[in-house]
Amino acid sequence: MASGVRTARSRGALSGLFLVLLGAWGGLAPYAGPSFGFGYTPDQAWAQTNGRLYLSAVPGAVVVLTGFVVLFTRSKWFGGLCAFIAALGGAWFVAGAEIVSVLPANLRPSGVGTGVPIGSTATRVVLTQLGVFGGVGVAIVFFAALALGRLSIAAHRDHLRAGEFTEVEDLGIGGSGVTSGLAGGSLGATGPLGYGAAGTAPLRSAADPYAPGGSAYPAQYTPADDAYPSSGDPYQQTQSYPAGPDQQP
Numbered sequence: 001m002a003s004g005v006r007t008a009r010s011r012g013a014l015s016g017l018f019l020v021l022l023g024a025w026g027g028l029a030p031y032a033g034p035s036f037g038f039g040y041t042p043d044q045a046w047a048q049t050n051g052r053l054y055l056s057a058v059p060g061a062v063v064v065l066t067g068f069v070v071l072f073t074r075s076k077w078f079g080g081l082c083a084f085i086a087a088l089g090g091a092w093f094v095a096g097a098e099i100v101s102v103l104p105a106n107l108r109p110s111g112v113g114t115g116v117p118i119g120s121t122a123t124r125v126v127l128t129q130l131g132v133f134g135g136v137g138v139a140i141v142f143f144a145a146l147a148l149g150r151l152s153i154a155a156h157r158d159h160l161r162a163g164e165f166t167e168v169e170d171l172g173i174g175g176s177g178v179t180s181g182l183a184g185g186s187l188g189a190t191g192p193l194g195y196g197a198a199g200t201a202p203l204r205s206a207a208d209p210y211a212p213g214g215s216a217y218p219a220q221y222t223p224a225d226d227a228y229p230s231s232g233d234p235y236q237q238t239q240s241y242p243a244g245p246d247q248q249p
Contacts, residue, residue, distance in 0.1 A: 006074045006075060006076065007074055007075075007076050007079070007151060008074070009072060009073070009074055011079075011150050011151060012070040012071060012073065012079055012083070012147045012150060012151055013071055015070060015083070015143045015144070015146045015147035015150065016067050016068065016069070016070035016071025016072070016147060017067070017071055018067075018139075018143040019063055019064075019066065019067025019070060019071075019086050019140060019143050019144060019147070020063075020064050020067035020068060020071065022063065022067075022090075022136055022139050022140050022143070023059075023060045023061070023062070023063030023064035023066075023067055023086075023089070023140065024060065024064055025060075025136060026056060026059065026060040026063065026093055026132070026133075026136040026137070026140070027056055027057045027058075027059070027060020027061055027063075027064070028060070029056070029131065029132050029136075030051075030052045030055075030056045030132055031045065031046045031047075031052060031056075031057075032045055032046070033045075033118075033132070034047075034118060037118055037119070038118065038119075038128065038131070039117075039118055039128065039132060040114050040115035040116060040117055040118065040128065040132065041115040041116045041117075041118065042115065043118050049111060049115075050109050050110065050111040050112045051097075051111065051112050051113045051114060051115060054096070054100070054109060054112050055092075055093075055096045055097055055100075055112065055114060055133070056093075056132070056133075059089040059090075059092040059093055059096065060089075062085065062086070062088075062089040063086050063089040063090065063140055066082035066083070066085045066086040066089070066144075067082075067086060069082040070082055070083050070086070070147045070151075076151050076152070079147070079151045080147075080148050080151045080152055083144045083145075083147040083148040083151060084144070084148060086140060086143075086144040086147075087140070087141050087144035087145060087148070089140060090136075090137045090138070090139070090140025090141035090144060091137060091141060092137070093133050093134070093136050093137030093140065094133065094134055094137035094138060094141075095137075096133075097112075097113065097114050097133070100112045100113075101113075114133065117129070
């Protein structure tokens, strides 16, 4: 893939938009959720804890920033790098609490934990887990992977935009003798191989040496008028042989 090939901004627009929205939700939901009876303890809205900071706010901010890059960038490698970082942020939403819990005590920040779900029923506990950590993280990983796949593709129009080749050259009919109109990607009145703009009917000009009725064949390849008889069998026998003694006359 050529380094000069740049993608259209629309290539990662949808994925970048979802990354921004999901990152903002994942970072703010634990803070604003207690106002609606949703989220984890402490059940005070906008209360700062290390768990909310390291497990929600920091990865959410990372996903939002990388999502904006994916949304607006035209650089394939930089957009792909940011999509990969966003996928890591989504994975942290899913497994961040478990990773922190297995860290050595001297490396583990104090008070980092998800807390207890505010709801008491099993349905509310599951919905809280999906809506704050697990489900949000999986959705972020999905859209980040989608953006990474789309940004890794070099479409034909991306190469045309970079000026690497034209549509005519891509079809294998460019090269020497092609007019400036052909180099611009459009077939003129007399296209290559004698085909017109529609590419269906051959067009022959009077200057074509091999046009029907033309006389541009070299003399040594021009057949003489009497080279082939116009009628009669050229192998017809002109005399007969006498019949043998044992043959009928």
